[in-house]
Each structure stands twice: as structure tokens, then as C-alpha cells.
Amino acid sequence: MQDSLDQLSDRARWMTAAYSTGIEITAQLRAGNMLAPSIVKTPIRTEILDDAYPEWHPASHSFLGMVRLLIYREITGDSYRAVARYQELAEVFDLDHIPDESVLSRTWRKRFDDGVREFVQIAAHFVVKEVHDRDFSALGVRPKSEVVDEEYRSTRDDEAAGREFTDKQIYRTTRLARDHGFDGFNSGRAANATYDDTQFFELQTFMGMVGCGTPQGATRFQYRHGPDSGPHGDTHLRAVKQFDPDSLIDGFEVATDRLLSAIKSEASFRRPVTVAIDITTVPYYGDVEGMEMVSGLNQEDRAFKFATLSIVGLNIPLVLAVEPVRESSAWDENPPNQIHRVVRRLIRRAEQHVPIETVLCDREFDSKRVFQTLSNLGVNYLIPKRINSTEQEVIDTMEADGQAVAVESASVHVGTGSHSMQFLYVPSTKGNGTTVFATNLRVGPDEAETFCQRYSRRWQIENEYKSIKDDFLAKTSSKDYRVRLFYFVFAVLLYNIWRLTNFLLKAGVDGEMDYEPVLTAGECVELVCSALVPAD
Numbered sequence: 001m002q003d004s005l006d007q008l009s010d011r012a013r014w015m016t017a018a019y020s021t022g023i024e025i026t027a028q029l030r031a032g033n034m035l036a037p038s039i040v041k042t043p044i045r046t047e048i049l050d051d052a053y054p055e056w057h058p059a060s061h062s063f064l065g066m067v068r069l070l071i072y073r074e075i076t077g078d079s080y081r082a083v084a085r086y087q088e089l090a091e092v093f094d095l096d097h098i099p100d101e102s103v104l105s106r107t108w109r110k111r112f113d114d115g116v117r118e119f120v121q122i123a124a125h126f127v128v129k130e131v132h133d134r135d136f137s138a139l140g141v142r143p144k145s146e147v148v149d150e151e152y153r154s155t156r157d158d159e160a161a162g163r164e165f166t167d168k169q170i171y172r173t174t175r176l177a178r179d180h181g182f183d184g185f186n187s188g189r190a191a192n193a194t195y196d197d198t199q200f201f202e203l204q205t206f207m208g209m210v211g212c213g214t215p216q217g218a219t220r221f222q223y224r225h226g227p228d229s230g231p232h233g234d235t236h237l238r239a240v241k242q243f244d245p246d247s248l249i250d251g252f253e254v255a256t257d258r259l260l261s262a263i264k265s266e267a268s269f270r271r272p273v274t275v276a277i278d279i280t281t282v283p284y285y286g287d288v289e290g291m292e293m294v295s296g297l298n299q300e301d302r303a304f305k306f307a308t309l310s311i312v313g314l315n316i317p318l319v320l321a322v323e324p325v326r327e328s329s330a331w332d333e334n335p336p337n338q339i340h341r342v343v344r345r346l347i348r349r350a351e352q353h354v355p356i357e358t359v360l361c362d363r364e365f366d367s368k369r370v371f372q373t374l375s376n377l378g379v380n381y382l383i384p385k386r387i388n389s390t391e392q393e394v395i396d397t398m399e400a401d402g403q404a405v406a407v408e409s410a411s412v413h414v415g416t417g418s419h420s421m422q423f424l425y426v427p428s429t430k431g432n433g434t435t436v437f438a439t440n441l442r443v444g445p446d447e448a449e450t451f452c453q454r455y456s457r458r459w460q461i462e463n464e465y466k467s468i469k470d471d472f473l474a475k476t477s478s479k480d481y482r483v484r485l486f487y488f489v490f491a492v493l494l495y496n497i498w499r500l501t502n503f504l505l506k507a508g509v510d511g512e513m514d515y516e517p518v519l520t521a522g523e524c525v526e527l528v529c530s531a532l533v534p535a536d
Helices: 002-006 008-028 035-042 062-075 082-085 101-111 112-132 167-183 199-211 214-225 233-240 246-265 340-348 367-374 388-401 445-472 483-509 521-532
Strands: 272-282 294-295 302-312 319-324 358-360 380-384 406-414 418-427 434-439
Touching: 002 302, 008 035, 008 062, 008 112, 008 340, 008 358, 008 388, 035 062, 035 082, 035 214, 035 272, 062 082, 062 101, 062 112, 062 246, 101 319, 199 214, 199 233, 233 483, 246 319, 272 340, 272 445, 302 340, 302 483, 319 483, 340 367, 358 483, 367 380, 367 406, 367 418, 380 445, 388 406, 388 418, 388 434, 406 445, 434 445
Parallel strands: 272 358, 358 380
Antiparallel strands: 272 302, 294 302, 302 319, 380 434, 406 418, 418 434
């Protein structure tokens, strides 16, 4: 990872180092260390920072010591005058003495250039936010509200509360997505068109990150970047409709492959992975006549449905495949939904990128055809079953005999084949009662409960859908399914860019790789764009 950092631009190197510094200080604090020792124990790459004072300058304080001291000040929020009183910090930070407030102020303004100041703030503010977000004790850390940039506190109606993207992050993300995610998409429009495809993709990215609709998004984009910077809203929608669903899905696969190529040197994907398949909904409130891709959720609610396959567990949680779901409804002539065919297409697409060991699905996929499809594809599965009369009889017998766990052997026989499988009866993790799982692995009663705990990894996909729809999905009221699919696919693409960035940052830091993202979506976008997009 160090070699790859050295190949980046100067700004990318120190930004990456700043986040790494913040991560390590946070780890020291979580281990129970005090703040100042935590900063000292954290390596700081001063060789990539510029000391504005030449060697002959009479300053008596080491550059590293001053960087550490001002990181401490930025984390605590103390004034220069207050810091100057803490002479006991001199020994901790290897300084002859703590300078007075005028020297501290001059160091910040004169000795530290823009890059060093931003390095200090990124590292320190990361620590402050982590301490409060992770809710652990760390004495001296200032309130989070003091470091949250005012730009993040937008209360405009069209930007959802909690959204954490600045204009600079949005602009850089559009450039990153253009350079690394858009090549696989082609509308087939004429080469001499007023706007090329990339400009539509940039506008789409902008709309997703600010959470607004097409007309307003186009207006705001042009306001920020100039009247000729992008198409009008109606032009954008016409161009989006040029993408047929199959080519859009193919484009997503190309983009995913390009993103994954960035981490082939890491160890995460050399072993078979666990994946989760699920279906998410995007509500639809209009007239359903002629809307064959709209599904009925219940008596009143309607929605578009999209199936996804995502990596879960301790690997990077990327979405590897997207598949539209077309169901039979009262207002169309669709044939009944063949969910096993959706599963087959998702698995085959994902296996072009990674080897798959186990597939987790929810009860919506409790079907003999799904079981057999997964068996035919040579992957393991763990799927909770609906409890019908047969399963209830087994549960009643277990209760009468005082059994907490039971395993029943069974077999599946459908037109596409047959295979042996098992039903695992284990205590519910949501309270009293018993949960039943279906699997094609051989699992004994003694290990059944532990084995079924693997299913808890699937909860990650719920957070994934929330982030895709809350942080990256542009708004639209369009009835055209091509628009709906285009918007959803691009939201997933931006989500993958965010997750990839977290993975690359963690790969460069010693410690356990876990699911929880190190950075917010906005912070990740800022970091990866600084590395991959040339400065203006």
C-alpha cells in the first residue's frame, strides 16, 4: 500500500496520510490511552509535508513537535493562550518548551502552508467525529458540533438532513465517476450531439449527491458551473431514455470490473466470498395503467423493484450485480415472476468478478426452484423458511421434548434437477421461538445454531440500501422505467465508489478490516478524488 501512496499526487499523499493519522490516534484512544500520548505514538509522515521555515531559520521548535502540538490543539479546541499554559506537554511532544500564543499563531499562519493546515484539521476532526460517533470515552476531545463544517448543515428542503457532501466533493466525484465508471455506458446518440454522454453522467451524479430532481438539479448544476456546463432537465431526460435496460446493466458490469481492478493486489477477493441477494423497492405513486414494471406491495402501495447481489461479511461490501424485477400485477399482462431466474442471472454476473462460496437470501426466496438453481450453480445457500404446517409440527414436537435445536434431512426435486438439503431448526435471535433455515450443506445438530449465525451478516445489505437511496439516488417522478432504472443504477455505482475508497484506506492501516466505514461518504469521495483527479 505504501508504494501505491508514493505514486499519487502530493495532495493525495498527505490527505491519505492525514486520514491514516486520525485513524491511528482514534485506535490509541479506544485502547484507553490519553490524548497527548496517543498523538505521540502515532507515526506522522512529515516528509510529505512542507516546512515553510528553511533550515537556517532561528525557530527553536521541531516541525514534527509543532505538528503534533497543533493536532492536539485542534482536537481539544483549546485557544493558543490555553495551550501555552500546558508546559507539561513540552516533554510529551519532545519540545524544549511550549511556545507562547504569538508563536503558536505565527506557526499556524506562516510556518504551516495550506497543505499542512489541512493535514492537521483532517486528522484532528476525524478523531473528534469518531470519538462521538463511536461513543467511547476520551478526555479533552471537543464537541463534534464544533468541527462539523457549516456547509454540511444545509437546511434547504431539497437536501435531506444529514447529507454530508460539499460542492467541492460533488464536483470531484463527478470527475472520478467520469474517469473510472462511465466508460461502459453508451447511449448510442449521434457523435455530433450538443452534449456528449459524459455531461449527462456528470449531471446525474450531481443530482444524486444533492438529492434533488431533474429540472432543479440541471438548474443548480448550471448555476454552479456555467450556463453551458450541462443540459437542461428535459434534455437530460430525453438522453436517459436512449439507454435500454440491457445496455445499462452491461455498463454497470463494466464499471464494477474497473473498480474491482483497483484492489486486485489486496487479499480480500482471492478466496470465495459470502454474498447476499435481496430486493429493494423505490415507491411509485402515479397511475399504474400501462406500468408493467410497477409492482403491488400490498392493497394500496406500489413500487419499482430491483434485485441486487452484494458482498457481505468482512470483505468490502460492494454491489456486484443489479437486476430489474418484473412481476405479474392486475394492471399488466406479465407472466408470474420467476424469482429463481433473477437469482441465476445475478449469480452468473457476480461470478465474473469474484468466486462465491455462500449465498444468503431472505424468506422471499424460500422456493424449491431457488434452492435447486443455487445448487446447480455450485454455491452453498442459507435461506430462512416460511413456517407452514409441516414446520410447525416439528417445532411443537421439539417443544414437547425440550429440544432447542433440530436438524431434518430432505431433498429437492424439480424439473431442473434434484439435490439433498437440510432444514435447521434453531432458537430465534429476535426473541422467543424457533427459526427454520434451509441449506444444502451438511450440518450436525451440535453446530447448527453456530452455523446459522452466519445469516446475521445479511443485515449489512439493509444499511446498503439505506445509503444508496438516501445519499446517492436522485429524485424523479418520471413514469418511464428507463429513467427509473438509470437513476437506480447510477446510485449503486456511486455507492460502490464510496465503499471502494473505505477499503483502500483501511488496507493501508494496520489493524482488523471490518465492515464499518472509516469515513463518511463525503469524506471518502474527497479522498479518492484527490488521488485520481488532477487538480484544476
